Amino acid sequence: MTGVMGLLLTQTRRERILLPVWIVGIAFLGFIIANAVSTEFGDETARAAIITVASASPAFLFVRGLTDGTGIGAVVFFQGYTFTAVLAGLMSTFLVIRHTRTDEELGRAELIGSVPLRRAAPLAATLILGGVANLVLALAIAAGFVAAGLPSAGALTAGAAVGSVGAFFVATTAVLAQIMPSGRSANGVAAGLVGAAYFVRGIGDAFGTPSADLTHVTSGWFSWFSPIGWGQRSRPFSDADPVPLVGLAVLSVVLGAVVVVLRSRRDLGESLLPERSGRDRAAVVGGSSLLGLAWRQQRLTLLGWCVFAALLGSIAGGLGPVVTNVIGGNESLRELILRLVPGGRGGLIDVFTTALLGIGGVIAAAAGIQAVLRLRAEEAEGRAELLLATPRSSARWLGASLVIATVSALAIAVVAGCAATLGLSLSGVSSGTPGLLVGAALAHVPAAVVFVAFTALAFATIPRLSIAVGWGFLAVGLVLGQFGELMHLPAWLQDLSPFRHTAAMPVEAFDPGAALTMTAIALAGAGIAGYLLRRRDLTA
Template identity: 40%
Template sequence: MNVFSTLLRQRLRRDRWQLLMWILGTALLAYVTYVGVSESYGTQQDREALLATAIANPVIMLFRGLPSGADEGAFMLFLIFPFLAMLAAFMSSFLAVRHTRMDEEQGRAELVTATPAGRVQPLLATVVHGLLANLALAVLTALALISTGLGVSGSLVAGFGAAAVGLSFLGVGLLSGQLMRTSRGANSLAVWVLLLSFLIAGLGNALGTPSPDLQRIESSWLTWLSPFGWGENSRPFADDNVWPLVLCAAFGLALAGVSVALQSSRDLGASLVPERRGRADAPAGLTGPTALVWRMTRGSILGWAVGGLLTGLLATSLAGVLADVATKLPSVEAILASISADASIAQGAVVIFFEVLGILAACAAVQTVCRARQDEVHGTAEAVLATPTGRVSWLAGYVLVGFAAIAVVAAAGVTGAALGIAGRGGDWSLMGDAAVVAAGQVVAASVFLVVTALVFVLAPRLTIPLGWTLVFLAMVLGLFGPLFGFPDWLVHIAPIAIAPTVTGDGVALQGLWWLLFAIAAIAGAAAALMRRRELAPAG
């Protein structure tokens, strides 16, 4: 027991700052969403009208929760529960992989298994660590909702509902760590399962049976194939069902049990899914560090590009729907106006969705630069730098590929916008608006690219947590700030909110020159400081 408690304390200490950001961020999102919803949809009539519109448009249902009535608490959870659950799921799956496959990959697991801890106790400590993290998330999220004046019962179901989905994906992350040979492969598998589950739950809700007054939906059978669907069917502040949350927890613990069995039977460092055999000879194009980075990251860039394509498709497909909603609900029209200046409603829809595109592009860029830190920790960077490749050229390869990733995601978004217009016979003038906003978001995403590169140079160990935290903060401020009623100066801290955009009669440059100046200055500082930086392995 002493060995187990030591392992658990080590995990809690190692993850304390990362978990603090995940947990507090989830609780804060719940709190500010309630504040924003109570201000923007303060009347029962407004909430009923928005629910009716959403239920009548299945595409909206793909990305929202399960409608359970127009009361304040239930309405708020319809808007935000899937995102609370998604934060818990990301936290849990990353935690699971970090303490299983990544430890094996970096040689730490071999040292631990040589002690009396053996092979199973570290995995059990990781399971308990994940349980405690989700318990803390559930309690703080529930307290955040209770502090707004919402009911205790519904708040507890909401908090523990998000955490229950997190437990499901703790199991997914643990199993991914047993299946895949690398931590990157395990994280990728867990993320794809997460996104697929999210879409299955949304599709199941969209195909569900609405009530006659269009205020509630009974999910279709498809929703019950997804942990997100189980969590949503707890219906906080409406039915307060607990048994779907038990199903989530049982699913996660069952996967954890399977992972323990696999851990006991396989060789350390091995995986159930074997690595693909590499080529005997490198292709002709693989002639430098930049080409090598592209080769290693092209799969993840393709995944972000698919997300960009879908975002662009939704932007023009839903433009007409949002225009109808705005004409019925002045609160929605005010939110669109605050985001898109003097643009029309259809242009405002494009602006909103293309800000999401900017976040996706920023994620692709940050992930690419974070790969530099992973290569440094794993020792592969040392082999590259032993060649005539200099430190600045080596880092420049990641930055260049990161910018290419931004451009690819933006281009995919514009392509998706064209497909959306063609599919619905819409207004082709929106294509010009989409191109302008996409170009502006390329500039905004490039800020995250160079900032992450500078963090990598100055504080290597913070590269991954700080890079992703900055993107998360920009998403909250830029996308949700107008909904939450944040002051303009706070919203405009997010680069995506001050990128060039469209207005009713032209283009608004907004903070373009400031963004370009920041990109040039930060990139220059990163290059200058990289010249004298030594390798910084993990430790």
């Protein structure tokens, strides 16, 4: 036990900067959402209006979560829970992989294993650290809600809902670290599970049953397959129910016990899914050029992102009949939609599809960022030094990955748009002009490549911080785009997010000026990044 505590202190010291940034950032986001809702929707009538519209729209339910009354606390939880839960899940997955597979790949675990400690001691320390981090996060979120004027009992339950989701992903990611053959693959699968949890919860909520007064929605059974859905069912500010949170805690403990047993029986550096041996010689496509190498490294990752995009587009088609049935079966709701969304049924379906394609734009940006950040792993693990010892320039090396990142964003947009068009067609709902939804998805690509270029700049100037900066910029862009108006942030600050300048097609007309401007910014950023990379040395 002494050895585990010593390792826990060592891991805590390594996380002394990054982990507090995650916790404070998530808690502060919860505070400003609560404060903004209290200020913007202090009147009961205003809260009832937004909750009624949200309850009537599967798009709102899919993106934001369940409505659960018109109280200030209930509106705050509706506005912010799912987003903070996803952030808690990502914080937990990255934390666990850093101290498990990554340590094994970089040789740190081998040094620790040379002292008389149990084989699973480092993993046990990581599980404890992850649990404590999410406990602190839960308390920090609760403190922020209380500071914003929300009831303390509901605030504690809401904080526990977010923290329990994070703790569940600590244990889940620890299991994946034993299964997957590398830190990169484990990170990708774990982050994919966080995204899948969001999607599954969204499907269950979109198929939920609204109450007669449209102030509450009962989630569909499908959301039980998502830990985020479990936390949401705690209903902290209406009829608090801690049972789902206890269930998540029990599952986390059971998974933690299982993973400790797995680690004690696994050799260092091995995995339950062995890494496949490569060919003796590189193929013509994938090994004879920097572009081919970048493609070979990213093709499986791109396939995974495209599967997510196809799922997202399919959801738009699958929920099309639900939207029309809801409107057709409720005359008062039909009148409300006609007032809010000109165009009737088609208009509401357009709003729903636009919301999902907007998420597709975020996925495209994330895929591009991941493609660029692969360069940091190549550099830190020494492979870039061998590659650049050949007659290849670092600028061309970066350029190849930027091309693949851009192609990834384009491919994801096309897949999402095609899947949405096909889904709506199979559902018997018109998707408008042929190719409209594909164009609507492609409209998000200029914003995505701005994130790609910014990540490349971070890699060229501050390589050791490039991973945190790249993903951090995406998180900030999402916050400004999703909550900027709610927080009453200055217009210039909201405009810093590329997502703010993307035309919300098919609800809005395409804005070629904004698209061209973002494309020009991305090209300039990529050129500057290539120039700066040539002027710096490789770093470990």
